Each structure stands twice: as C-alpha cells, then as structure tokens.
Amino acid sequence: MAAQAVLRSSAPARLLSGSFYIRKGVLASWQHYQSRRPFSNEKVLVELDESTVMKMKNPPVNSLSLDVLTEFSISLEKLEIDRGCRGVILTSAFPKIFSAGLDITEMCGKSAEHYAAFWRAVQEMWLKLYGSNMVTIAAINGSSPAGGCLMAMCCDYRIMADNPKFAIGLNETQLGIVAPFWFKETMVNTVGNRVTEQSLQLGQMYPAPDALKIGLVDKLVTEEKVQSTAVAAMSQWLAVPDHARQITKSIMRKPTIDNLVKHREADINNFVSFITKDSIQKSLQVYMDRLKQKK
C-alpha cells in the first residue's frame, strides 16, 4: 500500500512547485532526527557518507523489476524530502554492471494489470529521477543498456568506467520493442536529435569511449575512480546556489516532464496493448532465450 501511495504521487511537484519547500520546512525537525541514517532496503541501498549514494543491488545484473523500481522511487522520495540531502550519486553495487535495464521477465507472460502496474512504476521512477530537485550524478561502473541508460540520462552528470567492454545505449529495437516518446525525449535532451534518431533506430549500444564522443556520458575514469570522481563532481555542483540551479534545471526539463504527465494514462495503455501482442511476446522470448544461450 505504501508503495502504491508513493507511486501515485508525481515528481514534477518536487521540481516545479514552491510547495515542496513548505513541505521541507514542516518536515525539517523530523528529518533532522531521522535523516542521516542509511536506509536498509533490500535492493536499493542508500549510504550516507561523504556523499549520499544510492546503490542498486539486484543480482545478478540489476534488472529493474517492479520491486526494484518501487523501492527506488520510495528511496528517492525520502531523500528528496530530507533537508540534509542536496545531491545523490547513483551507482551499482556490482562491478561491471550498472543496470541491465528493465526486467524483461516483467514484460513476458503476465497479465494486462501487471503490465500496467509495471509501466506506471517505470514512469514514476523516471518522473522522480528526471524531476529531482537534488543534484544527481550517475557513477556508471559497468554496462548500462536500455532502462539502465535511461536512468543514467536522467542524472545531471554522468561518469563512466573507461572500459570499451562496458556499453551504454537505448537498444530497444534490438529486442523488437520501441523506446517510448519520453525515453526518446530524454535522449534528445542529452545528445541531440540527429544522434538520437540514428541510435534509436539502430538500437545502438556505445562502448564507453564512443559514449563520451557523442556526449552520452560526460567523463571517463578508471573503474576504481568512478565513485571518488563522482564525489568530487558532486562538491562542484553543490557549490552552486540551490535555488538558481534548481530553477534552471526546471526550465530545461519541465516541457519534457509535462509531456509525460499529460499523456501518462495513454502511455500506459499504449504500453499494455503493445506488450500483449503475440509478435512482441515472441520477440522478447527469443531475446531472453538468446541471452541464456550465450553462456
């Protein structure tokens, strides 16, 4: 129930309205009492050390299941209302994988109701992360296809491990599925229209050095330095006055966020009718079988 309540709230309220600050004020004393403790979630760890770090920990590959997405949105919401938290680093608890993207098993052989709940949770994660008032930095310590790439693109700054074996991109067409309009818009806002058009049609995955070249990530460092570099970048971003940075972020992202908010229910219906098609189910199944056979 708690998860559902959070999933129904909407992120733009955080980024776009002044009421957020009132809420922060009211909750301040409770927050000071509560906030500086790490959260002990199952699949999304929140560490409150030098910087606040959210670590995805869903073995083996951090696929984004309904549970992970729900936990992620709840954790981010908690940080959002925590006065002591102005920025968050998003990373993976596992070396070599940032996130394998949406959990394909959530999109295969389930009921229409399940698909609708799953898609709402994907939307909610995006609304909360893309619409966050906090500084968000992705410390991409491994491969990051599809939904993993989306999460990284939602952040304000992306640091990736400098290893050509790690790749990032929106590869949906390779699975026989289509990146929805708000995935596309997030990518356009990150790398521009031409690169997005080509990348999305080809379902292109970019090895880290190529991702840097097209601006899909902002910086490459050795694997060991990904997190410390993120911490250093965080101090730089936090040196800017919050109100000015937040309003600027809002000006940049509001049209994209508003577009999904406006079409949210239609987008869920589109997803359900698309994913329940026999041909799409077959494509996903073939892709999963291929993944399993590659060993």
Ligand SMILES: CCCCCCCCCC/C=C\CC(=O)SCCNC(=O)CCNC(=O)[C@H](O)C(C)(C)COP(=O)(O)OP(=O)(O)OC[C@H]1O[C@@H](n2cnc3c(N)ncnc32)[C@H](O)[C@@H]1OP(=O)(O)O
């Ligand atoms: C008209 C328009 C309407 C719009 C409709 C919208 C349509 C839907 C849009 C959906 C949008 C986004 C989609 C996604 O995010 S789909 C997910 C895409 N992800 C991938 O393609 C990644 C696939 N995985 C990999 O490439 C590799 O696993 C890896 C991440 C590079 C890791 O490689 P590895 O060698 O370390 O591990 P591997 O042996 O491959 O995998 C280990 C086990 O994990 C399973 N697995 C991998 N990825 C996923 C996944 N995404 N979901 C579920 N399970 C996954 C894999 O099968 C192995 O399982 P097992 O150990 O064999 O049982």
